[in-house]
Amino acid sequence: MSAFSLDPVQIAWCATLRTLAAERLRPLAEKGEPGRVNRPLLAALGELGLLKRLFSDGGALDLCLLRESLAHGCTEAETALALQGLGTYPLVQAGTAAQRERWLPEVIAGRAVAAFALSEPDAGSDAAALALEAAPDTGTSAGTGGSTTTGAGGTGWRLTGEKRWISNAPEADFYTVFARTGERPGARGVTAFLVPADRPGLTGSALEMLSPHPIGALTFDGVPVTRDDVIGEPGGGFRVAMTTLNLFRPSVGAFALGMAQAALDATLTHTTERVAFGGRLKDLQAVSHRAAEMATRTEAARLLVYAAAAAYDSGAADVPQRSAMAKLFATETAQYVVDTAVQLHGARALQRGHLLEHLYREVRAPRIYEGASEVQLSIIAKELYASAQQGRTPTPDES
Structure with a gap:
């Protein structure tokens, strides 16, 4: 990929994905129940090899193209795939062989459902404020397959507290859980654990949300975990979380791009066909200029997302800043484009079951999850001033 375009192979692959999303995956999505995990849809993602592709070495750009293309034709399929990636990527980057x-293999086949359990009632965007406690428990021994026993020779922790706003909860088969194992404040002292859903003391409930994908709350009542369940190293959980989010934040922007493009395409079709005021809607300058603005913002967001993905794949130093810019601009752009599309369609776009009614509900959440827009602005500002500080000449008082 150059700075401005995809190569022919990538373009053809994206077209294939859009067709699969519309023809194979959307019918399965429509049979699913809102707010519940759609296991037949996950199985289809596995059969088509898309979950395997999710964990290939294609990098962030491949992930972005995958998410954007699926979102264009079936947002439910895109979200199901992305949540599998978010919940499982900590294992890919830092998990043990066991x-x-x-x-x-279970995730890739679409048989096991994963979840990324970071947010808490009082620790959403401020991920460093985690309060879920992992208290030492020298009598606990737990196996990696989900079984748990207690013995005098074991060493481990007991998880106590809550997680909230967790996608795929409470139906996931395993959770990547971030808990505080030390007294140190902020990002220090947080450890990542792999917690199978059948661990004693772990319960959950579904939350009724605007977004149609499953979201729930989890309660940990002395849930036993051991060293075998640690992802990475004790105290290194925040790094595991941030590495995962740095990869997935640009691809949240790609998800938003897919929705924006779908809304733009629908608008171009509608305004071409719709007759009003003695002519086609597209012939009204007020309408055509709105469409031009929608297209321009969408393309600008696409370039930011691609640039962030390329920076991640090349190991660039400015990945946090680029990831934040991509997520911020793409999600805010998608909100604008979908809202404008609804306005140009009129009342029909608000009817339950209309594409834009669906996108209008879907597009709101990405501006909040994996770091709200305000958090992305803070990240960008922090990185900007850090770069300026490194590049400036010290004042006489500092010399």
Whole structure:
């Protein structure tokens, strides 16, 4: 990929994905129940090899193209795939061989449902404020497959507290859980654990949300975990979380791009066909200029997303800033484009079952999850001032 375009192979692959999304996956999505995990849809993603592609070495750009293309034709399929990636990627980057052997084949096949359990009632965008406690428990021994026993020779922790706003909860088969194992404040002292859903003391409930994908709350009542369940190293959980989010934040922007493009395409069709005021809607300058603005913003967002993905794949130092810019601009752009599309369609776009009614509900959440827009602005500002500080000449008082 150059700075401005995709190569022919990538273009053809994206076209194939859009067709699969519309013809194979959307019918399965329509049979699903809103707010519940759609396991037949996940199985189809596995059969088509898309979940395997999710964990290939294609990098962030491949992930972005995958998410954008699926979102264009079936947002439910895109979200189901992305949530599998978010919940499982910590295992890919930092999990043990036993953890990966137990769960990766099941996830890739679409048989096991994963979840990324970071947010809490009082720790959403401020991920460093986690309060879920992992208290030492020298009598606990737990196996990587989900079984748990207690013995005098075991060493481990007991998880106590709550997680909230967790996608795929409470129906996931395993959770990547971030808990505080030390007294140190902020990002320090947080450890990542792989917690199978059948661990004693772990319960959950579904939350009724605007977004149609499953979201729930989890309660940990002394849930036993051991060193075998740690992802990475004790105290290194925040790094695991941030590495995962740095990869997935640009691809949230790609999800938003898919929705924006779908809304733009629908608008071009509608305004071409719709007759009003003695002519086609597209012939009204007020309408055609809105469409031009929608297209321009969408393309600008696409370039930011591609640039962030390329930066991640090349190991650039400015990945946090680029990821934040991509997520911020793409999600805010998608909100604008979908809202404008609804306005140009009129009342029909508000009817239950209309594409734009669906997109209008879907497009709101990405501006909040994986770091709200305000958090992305804070990240961008922090990185900007850090770069300026490194590049400036010290003042006489500092010399």
